[in-house]
Amino acid sequence: MDTPVASDPPAPTPPAHRRRWRILRNVLIVVIAAIFAVWLVVFITKGRFLKHPFESIASSLSDREVRVGGDFQLYFAPLRIKFLAERLAVSNPQWARGSTLFAARRIEARIAPLSLLFGRRHVYSLDLDQGVANLEWDEGHKRNTWTFAKSGEGKPFAMPRIDRAEVTGTRIHYIDPQMPLLANLTIDPIAATDTRIGKAVGLTGDGTFRTTRFRLSARLLSPDASISGAENRLQARAWAANSVIDVSGTLPGLTEFEGVPLKVAAQGRDLSDLMAVIDVAIPRTRRYALKAQLVKEAQTYRFTGMTGTFGQSDLSGGFTVSNAQRLRIDASLVTRRLDIVDAAPFIGYNPDLVASRGAVAAAAATGAGPRRILPEAALPVAMMQRFDAGLDWKIAVVRSKNVPVSNIALKLSLDKGRLELSPLTFSMARGDVASDLIFDTRQRPSAIRYDIRLASTPMGRLLAGYGLADSGTTGTIRGRIELNGRGDTIHDSLATSSGRIAFVMPQGTLWTQNAQLAELDLGTFISKMFQGKLKKPIEVNCGLLAFTVRGGTAAADPILIDTSKNVVTGRGGFSFGTEALDLAFRADGKKFSLFSGQSPVGLGGHFAAPRLQVISPQLVGRAGVGLGLAVVATPIAGLLAFVDPGDAKSAACGPVLAGARAGAQRTTGGKPRDDVGNGSPKKNQR
Template identity: 30%
Template sequence: MSQETARPPSLHSRAPAARDLVGRARRRFTRRPDRRPPQAAERPRRRRLAWAGGLLALLAIVIAVLIAVWDWNWFRGPLERTASTRLDRRVTISGDLHVDLFSWRPTATVDGITIANPEWAGTTPMGTIERLRVRIRLVPLLWGKADLRVLAVDRPNFRLLADGQGRQNWDFSPGRQDPPADFPPIQNFVIREGRLEYSDAQRNIRFLGLIEARERLGAGNTGFQLTGDGTINGQPFRAEVTGGPLVNVERDQPYPFDVDLRAGRTHVTANGAIPRPFDLGRFQMNATIRGPDLADLFPITGVALPNTPPYALRGRLSRAGFLWKVDGLSGRVGDSDLAGVLSVETGRERPLLKAELQSRSLDFDDLGAVFGAAPKAGSGETASAEQAAAARRLVAQQRLFPDTPLDVRRIRAMDADVTYRAASIRDTPIELRAGSVRVRLDDGLLRADPLRLDLPHGRVEGHVTLNARGGTPATALDLRLSNARIESLVPVTFQGSPPFEGALVGRARLAGRGDSVRKTFATADGEVVVVAPGGEIRRSVAELMGVNVVKGLGLLLSKDSSTTPIRCGVAHFQARNGVMRADSIVLDTGPVLVTGRGEIDLRSERMDLRVRGQDKSFRLVRVMVPVTAKGPLTAPRVGVEPGPALAQGGVAAALGTMLSPLAAILPFVDPGLAKDANCGALIAEASRDGAPVKTATTAAR
């Protein structure tokens, strides 16, 4: 074979075949225009859409058939488990479940619901519901908004229990405070034959009531109505809550309501609105409340308020989550006006009460009810029937200290920070101008500090502490009297003018135990000191205190108004187990030195004091007999006790003997008194005369 015949074919010889392959591939993958009529081209597409629609319709029919024949009771188990987990206790459904989904307003019905109690509350169920029916709008639900058309509860029976430890069987999240309930708008809320039993050991209340809630037709009543009846502390209780029409309730439109609550003789009326129905954590209302005693509100509110005379108050009550607030509080408590603001913060271990209160004019006897005493029950005085009876018993028994027991459970149930000011005070045993106090309560420890009472001259200030954390309450007080005047505190006149004038200071420091004022003073320990560092006394009165008959009567008959200095006056009492014994009573005037001793028994509320005057110079006619003050504290009898005449003389020795304790007690009253007052000079004089006392200079060294 030649070389030419052995060579492979050239590219030119293969070109026609390649071009043929490329053409066939191009024709295969190139889309040819559909030259069929448009009607023929749409037929396959329509057939596909028809098949898809048919499948969807068949699926809808199948689902509808399944829903129609489905046994919804299959969901009882999952529903019970979910509810039990949410409520932290066993929830069972013994009846049937019915669901109607073929509506723009689907309906669900559940029969035979039982909610168990926590273990500590026993085996009796906390609540049962015979039937629960709910109807809801479907369209808002698609947008995440719940709009209830119907919420109907048939024969609910609930037993709510709070024990002495503060545990509550309706607390579904022990250890934390859940926010207030926020329900969606409900157009038709129905409770048929509801029964509610409530027992609270701490608040000492029992309530058993029947509840009906229904929307009645008619022009006069087209809204929601909730009524309940029962008893609280043996007194009848009734609650009526009415709301506006529920038709077309919207989430962004306020829902109005009225409240009428009667618990015994306590009456509460209010009208208000829920800004976002039905968010129960936010609402406001204008309320009025009246009753015989503010302390009676504890079972209703859980807030421990002090005992008071009959009251009538009004204000604007609002709630924002855990904060309850009363703005514009005004009205009367007893015969005193009261105004201010207060708030109660819940959602903590103990509710916290904060208040700023004031009175333009305080009737002093209204304060007695705060300590368990009774206000005056005479003509023109405001007091309940029980308080008037208690006042009559105190008068008949000649008693000063009330024995009304203190309910320490209420004090332990809350905390407080309250300030109070009285611009003026009237009807006082001694003249008072104004007063103020700040009271703080923390876990059973109450402290009134600072406490201040303004006198026409001077003031009383200090603090009082009540510790109710232990088994028996313990009370301690420390009060100081400063810059006062004798004539203001002892407002008596003698021949048209005060028999004595001068400065007066003092201090009382006592502590006792007991659940009433009477028991506290009956166990009191401490001391009380009153000092008159100087002043003047009518000479006639001074001579009579020394029982200088001739000189004293002569000055009286001549209506002599001359005075003599009060060089020093001291009364010092040591209190032990309710008995205050005077180890030093001294009144040193120009002509007479008066000394004495005795005791005040706070247990029996009686006194037995004796003072004896001793002339400093020779008197031709005098009878040296003690002057006594005996009897009940409310009405002591002043007289003289005949006794043998004492030899004249020994004045310096008497001064030294009686003033020895004075050097020790003056710093207890006023650190600067021993140096600046006449008492200090008297101590120095007694020391120069040989009395065993220390001067302020010696004491300082």
């Protein structure tokens, strides 16, 4: 009887989690193998079979026609995407001027795969031959040719980060009707002279920005290798608005400018021409040369560490240009020495004309009539309303022959056409001037306000350039000018202005031959001349030179100077409109004088060419009377015509020092004065 054989025990069943792991492992192996197989097929074939799918998918996604007329490659090599296309063409939307957005004879690139899905596009290398790009905005600045979307607004052009580029014979056309800007650029490789530089890309071109033509030449010098991001040396030069602008610096990537400090230098004939390109109005300048560091952050351009010159003056500081919603410029500037000729443009004069031919010729160039010096240069109203500005400018010294000016501090604010210079302060001959000037171009014509205040200032230093001796002169002067007018030029605003001008002289002395002659006390003058004491200080008790201005015509209100020997009064006035002067000054003696002219001194002519009439018609008439008496009677009788009884009434200095009008002036006895007029012009100013 056979003995039964025992069977092997069944193998133990693996746990469920092990079975799942094996299944997952096998699936992963299959997936990886499949991916590798696909990669291998694509790698071996270079992805050429993807040409037509690429054209179809790209055309559908971009809503443009995309065509490749030659060789095509698209594959991982090994982990970077390699893209190659010959005779590639991408069409533009129908509204664009150019039919083609981009075309190239050959383009080859190595692209970071994940950058296509996340963050900024990153291109390791780009080789481009005979490319043409037509980049355009539409008239409403809503759509552009490079935003691939069937609907929605166009986005700003964002260049990918490119570590290395070799570009040959490629052209770029850019059109922005809103700015407006038209640029035609050609990109060509150039050989670098620095042996440490492996590749270089050059760019040249021209175009029009607004109405200004420009030319451009630039070089991007980039090292060979570049997986981690290379640094590229930028050298660029542009010619525009009679200026030359140089830009240089080091870029972290071929197209990365954001937050990168760049060196900028500009020089040219007139800085205002260059600023006008971006619709910013500044006074004209003489030849200038400036350099600074530029950093771009979004829509803001910061210029720091600026140094340079304009004309014979220096300039340093910095400024910021922002174009986020409305163009705005903010600047903080310092000038150590400002030449007075370079300051001429601040009131509308051409500084080169002032330097070569004088203020009258410069005024005539602004449109002013003959014999006028107030400029007729119109405010750039339209431009002032297109941008805003803030300025803080400090000037240490002004180089001037006649009037010493220093310590200028200017704060400027421009808001939608309303320009305010407040405060504008400076020191003049050890005196301080504070002013507030407002030019409101929102009103038509412009509403302009002048408020200028002169603190107590030594007259010796103030008028030293005009013949008044500093030594021996203790007199001071203080005053204020308050005028309001309408017009778009300085001349027009003053020619329509109303207000008051008043200068007060407290007690002091003046030492000058001309001032002694102005008193026309001929007995004293001739006596001192023969004694060899021509110069002796005039003792001033108090004085007031004041004018009331109505409709651009200023009338003496009053002119009254009380000295130890005389009371000087003045009549007449002047016109801002015609710039004519018609003033008469008379000195009446307080003491008896045998030889006294007692005749007015006339001041006529115009601002540009005043005329002083020392021998006036009244004096000639008195001489005729004296001659007649000498003939009819005796020679001694002829002297009676020149006798001054010395009955002038001293002025009460209280109203004088208060700057009161003519009607409020009094004698020391408290009686109203009848020799100072009533604040009306003697006659119409011619």
